[in-house]
Amino acid sequence: MAERSTALQSLKVLDLTRVRAGPTCCRVLADFGADVVKIEAPVGADPSAGVSGARHGYDMLNLHRNKRSLTLNLKAPEGRALFLRMVESADVVVENFRPDVKDRLGIAYDDLAKVNPRIILASISGFGQDGPYAKRAGFDQIAQGMGGLMGVTGNPDEGPMRAGAAVADSSSGLYAAIGILVALQERSQSGMGQWVQSSLLEAQIAMMDFQAARYLVEGEVPKSSGNDHPYVTPMGVVATKDGYLNLGVGSDPQWQAFCELVGQPDWATDEKYATNPARFERRPELWDLLKPIFAERTTAQWVAALEEVGVPAGPIYMMDEVFADPQVQHLGMAAPVHHPARGETRLVAQPVKLSRTPASVYVSAPDAGEHSDAILAEVGVTPDEIAALRAQNII
Template sequence: MTERSTALRSLKVLDLTRVRAGPTCCRVLADFGADVIKIEAPEGADPSAGVSGARHGYDMLNLHRNKRSLTLNLKSAEGRAVFMRLVEGADVVVENFRPDVKDRLGLAYDDLAAVNPRIILASISGFGQTGPYARRAGFDQIAQGMGGLMGVTGNPDEGPMRAGAAVADSSSGLYAAIGILVALQERAASGQGQWVQSSLLEAQIALMDFQAARYLVEGEVPRSTGNDHPYVTPMGVVATQDGHLNLGVGSDAQWQAFCKLIGKPEWAEDARYATNPARFRHRPELWDLLRPVFAQRTTVAWVEALEEVGVPAGPIYMMDEVFADPQVQHLGMAAAVEHPVRGQTRLVAQPVKLSRTPASVYVSAPDAGEHSDAILSELGLSADEIAALRAKHVI
């Protein structure tokens, strides 16, 4: 059995999140050893139960590994009282309710700080905690559209296209985790907690990076260019003898090496193609020249040949091919964990490596309320008190 990471083992995190953005944030902390207590509604108390998919399905298992589960009805006075007792000894609370929900529940930052001034509250929303859209429901694809990603994704003549992964959800969770770690470091000096905020919209805009900066600095509105790089050529997808290849000729020196490799050194001297600005201006005709060349070899043969001359290239995998790749296997991106129902299960490992205190996937996702008795006992409740809470459907 893999051992629990020691990196964040001293931290206690109360996880009020669901769906993807919030659970992603808490998963980072859990994988590095934090005691993450997933707070869930008792059976029948939440009409939105199951929104994250089947309990033993791939999404739940991947998002909620390394956590403990406590069922608690936060709509009841007794449930909120138990939660506040947990807050007294906790370091972090993470939530992704709509901004007004925590106020109605009495779980806003000021409420938490009143019982524990060191508490850090991380709130992840669709559009921010304030402003004209604050109370809107936020979904990944909506943030992709409003944050500019869909406007530059897809082929120019086909209209906007969503990315194939939940990039706004996942990145907002990661940004929230960064904010929590910053707040923890600051707390070590000040002794005070604070409110960390992240949103899908802000995270998506931040991920646009150079595309957003093109507009802010130069006033240029980026457009979709399909698989071609926005301003470097030839950098994009090209068909090979048996599939497709990502080609990345990123400099004039690489272009010269490429031309020599394919037996066309004169292209490197041609004024239409000698420099990247020139190649960019003549991109359609350049790709017309390159397509027949790449059709002559397999993807593997091209990757090997291009690697030998220092020109970046790579295959385009389906997911089974991703995890069959020897470099991916070497990096350990599939982490095995034992599940009581499914047996040994492979999940997506943390991509951040630490030399002394690495992340680990050491236990599978819990069933709802699996650790309720243990967590409440740690809080000082007696067996009779726990039984009384269960009888009232508080837990």
């Protein structure tokens, strides 16, 4: 079993999140050793509570590893009082309810700051904490559409296409984690907590990066270009003898080396192809010339040959091929962990490496309420009080 990271071991986090964005944020903190207490409703107390698939399914295991679990009914006055008691000794609270829910529950930032001025509340929403869309339900695909990602994804003649991963959910969780770490650093100077906010819509727009800046700075509205790069050619997907290849000829010197490799040195000086603007202008024509050439060799042969001349290229993997790749194995992106019901399994590792205090996956996701007694005892709740709370379905 891996050892718990020591990087954030002094940090106590109360995790009220569900589905994906919020759990992604808390997973970062947990993987670096924070004591993350996942707070969820007792059975029947919150029919609308969302989970990520089956309790022992892949998504729950991956999102909620390294956490402890407490069941607590926040809708009951006794449950709210217990939560605020925990806030007194906590560092961070993370929630991704609709913005008005925490106000109704009496656990908004001002409520938390009254009992602990050092508390940091991180709120992740669909569209922001205020404004005309604040109360709308937010889902990843909706944010992908409104944030511009779907408008530039897919083939030009086929309409918008969603990305195959939850880009808005995951990035909003990561941005919230960054905000928490910034707030913690600032707290070390001021002694005060603050309210950290992120949303799926803001995160998706930020992830558009150069495409968004292209519009803001130049006034250009980017369009979808399929697998081709928006302005560099040839950079995209090409069929090989046995599959597909990502080709990335990113500069004119790389183009010159590429032309030598494919036996067409004249292309390097031909004014039609010598510069990227010229190649971009003749993109369809150029791909028509390249397709029969790439069909002559396998993907592996092309990757090796292109690497030899310094031209970026790579295979296009299915997920089983991803984790079979020797570089992925070297990077340790499949983290082993034991689960009481599923036995030995693997989860997706943190992609951030620290030399002294690395992240680790040291324990699997908890069952609901698995640690309730221990967590409540830590804030002074007696065994008799715990039994009474359980009898009332408060925990």
